Amino acid sequence: xxxxxxxxxxxxxxxxxxxxxxxxxxxxxxxxxxxxxxxxxxxxxxxxxxxxxxxxxxxxxxxxxxxxxxxxxxxxxxxxxxxxxxxxxxxxxxxxxxxxxxxxxxxxxxxxxxxxx
Amino acid sequence: xxxxxxxxxxxxxxxxxxxxxxxxxxxxxxxxxxxxxxxxxxxxxxxxxxxxxxxxxxxxxxxxxxxxxxxxxxxxxxxxxxxxxxxxxxxxxxxxxxxxxxxxxxxxxxxxxxxxxxxxxxxxxxxxxxxxxxxxxxxxxxxxxxxxxxxxxxxxxxxxxxxxxxxxxxxxxxxxxxxxxxxxxxxxxxxxxxxxxxxxxxxxxxxxxxxxxxxxxxxxxxxxxxxxxxxxxxxxxxxxxxxxxxxxxxxxxxxxxxxxxxxxxxxxxxxxxxxxxxxxxxxxxxxxxxxxxxxxxxxxxxxxxxxxxxxxxxxxxxxxxxxxxxxxxxxxxxxxxxxxxxxxxxxxxxxxxxxxxxxxxxxxxxxxxxxxxxxxxxxxxxxxxxxxxxxxxxxxxxxxxxxxx
Numbered sequence: 001x002x003x004x005x006x007x008x009x010x011x012x013x014x015x016x017x018x019x020x021x022x023x024x025x026x027x028x029x030x031x032x033x034x035x036x037x038x039x040x041x042x043x044x045x046x047x048x049x050x051x052x053x054x055x056x057x058x059x060x061x062x063x064x065x066x067x068x069x070x071x072x073x074x075x076x077x078x079x080x081x082x083x084x085x086x087x088x089x090x091x092x093x094x095x096x097x098x099x100x101x102x103x104x105x106x107x108x109x110x111x112x113x114x115x116x117x
Numbered sequence: 118x119x120x121x122x123x124x125x126x127x128x129x130x131x132x133x134x135x136x137x138x139x140x141x142x143x144x145x146x147x148x149x150x151x152x153x154x155x156x157x158x159x160x161x162x163x164x165x166x167x168x169x170x171x172x173x174x175x176x177x178x179x180x181x182x183x184x185x186x187x188x189x190x191x192x193x194x195x196x197x198x199x200x201x202x203x204x205x206x207x208x209x210x211x212x213x214x215x216x217x218x219x220x221x222x223x224x225x226x227x228x229x230x231x232x233x234x235x236x237x238x239x240x241x242x243x244x245x246x247x248x249x250x251x252x253x254x255x256x257x258x259x260x261x262x263x264x265x266x267x268x269x270x271x272x273x274x275x276x277x278x279x280x281x282x283x284x285x286x287x288x289x290x291x292x293x294x295x296x297x298x299x300x301x302x303x304x305x306x307x308x309x310x311x312x313x314x315x316x317x318x319x320x321x322x323x324x325x326x327x328x329x330x331x332x333x334x335x336x337x338x339x340x341x342x343x344x345x346x347x348x349x350x351x352x353x354x355x356x357x358x359x360x361x362x363x364x365x366x367x368x369x370x371x372x373x374x375x376x377x378x379x380x381x382x383x384x385x386x387x388x389x390x391x392x393x394x395x396x397x398x399x400x401x402x403x404x405x406x407x408x409x410x411x412x413x414x415x416x417x418x419x420x421x422x423x424x425x426x427x428x429x430x431x432x433x434x435x436x437x438x439x440x441x442x443x444x445x446x447x448x449x450x451x452x453x454x455x456x457x458x459x460x461x462x463x464x465x466x467x468x469x470x471x472x473x474x475x476x477x478x479x480x481x482x483x484x485x486x487x488x489x490x491x492x493x494x495x496x497x498x499x500x501x502x503x504x505x506x507x508x509x510x511x512x513x514x515x516x517x518x519x520x521x522x
Contacts, residue, residue, distance in 0.1 A: 009190050009197075011418050022189065022418035051194050086181065103419070106431035116248060117428040 131342020
């Protein structure tokens with residue numbers, strides 16, 4: 001498998017086929033004397049901005065944290081991930097993870113309050 | 118029988134959904150300023166959009182993906198972010214122009230200033246998307262849009278010199294106002310080759326659960342729908358060339374639109390214009406709004422579908438609400454809808470390579486479209502027309518803005 005081609009930026013679904021987001025980043029662990037190994041996949045705004053510039057990501061995260069919003073990326077262990085042809089499936093329940101935090105917040109605080117939602 | 122019905126419905130909805138404020142305004146301006154001379158631009162734009170829409174449908178049917186989804190996956194987040202910012206900006210300008218078009222139709226119908234209609238129109242757009250399904254928007258509004266065929270009837274009844282019309286389908290050099298000529302040509306290309314049109318089409322193919330069996334149907338729908346749609350734009354140009362040009366009237370305000378049909382249909386011509394502009398722009402505004410939500414949700418991997426409850430896809434719903442609010446603002450503050458339309462179309466042409474070049478890469482990628490990859494003719498036609506539109510836009514937009522001639 002080629003990580004960049006087959007995993008990074010792919011659609012990420014949970015075990016119930018619920019769309020969670022995309023694979024925004026991949027974390028490798030490097031230990032001396034052994035081959036690097038894939039440890040996690042990451043989701044989150046900070047990870048995305050990091051791909052433009054790490055300084056911009058730090059600045060951006062700092063601005064958001066001032067408003068009490070958590071910016072730490074959500075990590076899923078590689079052992080819980082299965083890379084498919086069209087998507088990546090994580091063995092988690094999306095609604096119980098931080099990946100859908102904004103979705104649930106919007107549902108509860110905004111969209112759910114509009115008649116007919 | 119089912120397939121024939123699907124093809125017929127597909128073509129009819131494509132025709133009904135083709136015309137929008139950009140096509141009307143640019144065709145009317147071309148006809149009034151340069152008589153039949155710019156018909157070639159509509160023909161060229163029509164050929165390009167036939168190829169692009171067919172490719173978008175084929176891509177979705179074969180790969181089961183939408184274009185933004187595949188662009189993010191194949192080209193990475195950085196390119197997607199750039200594409201997203203450009204497309205979102207241009208789409209919001211075009212959305213504002215479409216909302217302005219509906220408001221102008223209501224102003225013509227009621228006499229109440231267009232700005233007063235901005236908020237009610239925004240609410241109607243939101244309400245239909247909020248409560249409706251994809252089918253309601255795609256088929257319902259597009260079927261109503263068939264009222265725009267009145268332009269074709271009008272163009273036939275006015276009996277233009279058909280040999281001159283046919284000759285104008287081939288490009289020719291301007292005899293006067295060359296900068297303005299090329300600027301209008303670019304605007305026509307921008308109005309015809311709207312990225313929202315084929316991005317929306319690919320999302321629609323997924324919503325309608327197309328598969329490989331739809332490749333043939335898609336080809337007929339794309340070719341038939343876009344050809345007839347371009348025919349309506351040509352009809353608008355013919356009417357403007359026959360009515361405005363001989364009197365030396367410049368098309369400078371939407372209040373002049375009824376003059377296109379009143380000489381042909383009399384009293385009813387006025388109301389046909391009101392209905393045509395209103396319905397065509399309302400349909401386009403809904404499609405662009407949804408396209409912005411599709412683009413965002415597909416690019417970031419969120420849940421998306423117009424057929425689900427808003428509660429089940431809160432971020433998708435939030436995006437179209439924000440898009441409507443941003444789209445209505447320019448009209449509320451009183452920006453001239455016609456100026457907004459013309460520059461929106463020219464800007465669309467200038468930004469076409471950003472969305473179309475990566476799309477062409479995808480259409481040649483075996484891992485997505487397998488044996489249904491593009492042939493060299495499809496690639497060449499689209500690349501040449503997009504290149505031409507881009508060069509013309511880069512040259513003529515600054516000259517037009519800074520008053521060159």
